[in-house]
Amino acid sequence: MARKIGSRYTVHQVIGRGSAGTVWLGEGPDGPVAVKLLREDLAADQVLVGRFVQERTALTCLDHPHVVGVHDMVVDGSDLALVMDLVQGTDLRTRLERDGVLAPLVAASVIADVADGLAAAHAAGIVHRDVKPENVLLDLAAPAGPGGAPRAKLTDFGIARLVDAPRRTRATRIIGTPDYLAPEIIEGLEPRAAVDIYALATVLYELLTGATPFGGGHTGAVLRRHVTENVPPVDGMPDGLWRIISECLAKAPASRLRAAELASRLRELLPELAGVGPLAVPAQRTATEEAPTPGEAVYAEVDAGRGAHRRRRGPAVPLVPGPTPDSTRDTHTSLRRPSAQELASYAEESRAQRTQPAAGTHRRTRAQLIRRRRTLAVLIAVILLLAGAAAAWTAFAAEPPAATAIGVHTTWHPRL
Numbered sequence: 001m002a003r004k005i006g007s008r009y010t011v012h013q014v015i016g017r018g019s020a021g022t023v024w025l026g027e028g029p030d031g032p033v034a035v036k037l038l039r040e041d042l043a044a045d046q047v048l049v050g051r052f053v054q055e056r057t058a059l060t061c062l063d064h065p066h067v068v069g070v071h072d073m074v075v076d077g078s079d080l081a082l083v084m085d086l087v088q089g090t091d092l093r094t095r096l097e098r099d100g101v102l103a104p105l106v107a108a109s110v111i112a113d114v115a116d117g118l119a120a121a122h123a124a125g126i127v128h129r130d131v132k133p134e135n136v137l138l139d140l141a142a143p144a145g146p147g148g149a150p151r152a153k154l155t156d157f158g159i160a161r162l163v164d165a166p167r168r169t170r171a172t173r174i175i176g177t178p179d180y181l182a183p184e185i186i187e188g189l190e191p192r193a194a195v196d197i198y199a200l201a202t203v204l205y206e207l208l209t210g211a212t213p214f215g216g217g218h219t220g221a222v223l224r225r226h227v228t229e230n231v232p233p234v235d236g237m238p239d240g241l242w243r244i245i246s247e248c249l250a251k252a253p254a255s256r257l258r259a260a261e262l263a264s265r266l267r268e269l270l271p272e273l274a275g276v277g278p279l280a281v282p283a284q285r286t287a288t289e290e291a292p293t294p295g296e297a298v299y300a301e302v303d304a305g306r307g308a309h310r311r312r313r314g315p316a317v318p319l320v321p322g323p324t325p326d327s328t329r330d331t332h333t334s335l336r337r338p339s340a341q342e343l344a345s346y347a348e349e350s351r352a353q354r355t356q357p358a359a360g361t362h363r364r365t366r367a368q369l370i371r372r373r374r375t376l377a378v379l380i381a382v383i384l385l386l387a388g389a390a391a392a393w394t395a396f397a398a399e400p401p402a403a404t405a406i407g408v409h410t411t412w413h414p415r416l
Ligand SMILES: Nc1ncnc2c1ncn2[C@@H]1O[C@H](COP(=O)(O)OP(=O)(O)OP(=O)(O)O)[C@@H](O)[C@H]1O
Pocket: 015, 016, 017, 018, 019, 020, 021, 022, 023, 034, 036, 068, 084, 085, 086, 087, 088, 090, 091, 134, 135, 137, 155, 156, 331, 332
């Protein structure tokens, strides 16, 4: 069913959905486009609409082969839409869920593309703030890169900030996706370009190992790990990649590589990564999901009015052996910044969860939880039964007066 967006665009069918809205396949004066139609509640927010208009120039000016170009931003009645390049392919999250971990050469090439795109954005003074596999599109229509790597394009520039703009005055909130949040954001500093580098290195680690370095468990624990823990080492990780990842995941933003440096260091490494197979990472979990633990509710507390949500993805069937990524990972959301005390209180839970060095997102499956609950229920039933039998035996042995048998309160002295 075709629908008009503004005076210049027509959309035909939905091609994807995210937390901020729906992406449609559309047509504009210059050919096919992708149109991201923001959710109605966002479109009805006057502060956001104002900001949308304000950001138009910055976002539409970013023109780079590794950035999904924004052609236009439409404000029309109740419609608020971004008109973008149409990328024929898939997003990196879908690819990871479908195919499992990537070979180092392919992962490095994809991340080098994204780093190039980031370098252009940072030079224009734009910080992405929500770099994650969902926001990397793979252009399957473009000629493949080294090792058959698909060409990558970063999308959703500035959207995290735009959508969250009305809340920016509230210094207690964090914008972003927990697994990819740089420590300085959690500590309350103004996010600069280095936060994108941290997030991109997290994505690289995830492409290679199937898990993010600090993910897993409830959000409070994830945030604490970003601030206090070192990157878990990974067996078989090529040294060059490990050095780059460690530098980019440095706690101090100034110690991280710049985007252009990251791209060139990765490209220099490509020849020695050729022929290196995907890392043999342990199978971590099935695609079943665990209900959020209570602590999650505290931090994933989302402004209901805006409805940024926790997305649950369906079970993934990896085509090559390897872990499936954490399907319960929070998507872009607005979180309450935890106090230092609260972060510390998650230390115990966090330690218990991290039994495998590279298994940041390893968690108990729902099946395990159900089994555990059943065992507990059976145990309680057996204990109650035994207690009942013991009480009955004592009562009969002692021959209590009839009154106690029918529950009338009385005083009874057993015969000794
Ligand atoms: N320019 C585009 N061309 C082709 N497909 C696109 C384009 N932009 C987005 N999509 C598709 O639409 C899906 C939803 O995109 P969207 O940006 O709304 O959400 P997301 O980034 O996956 O998640 P979130 O917004 O919650 O962080 C993507 O996964 C992708 O498959």
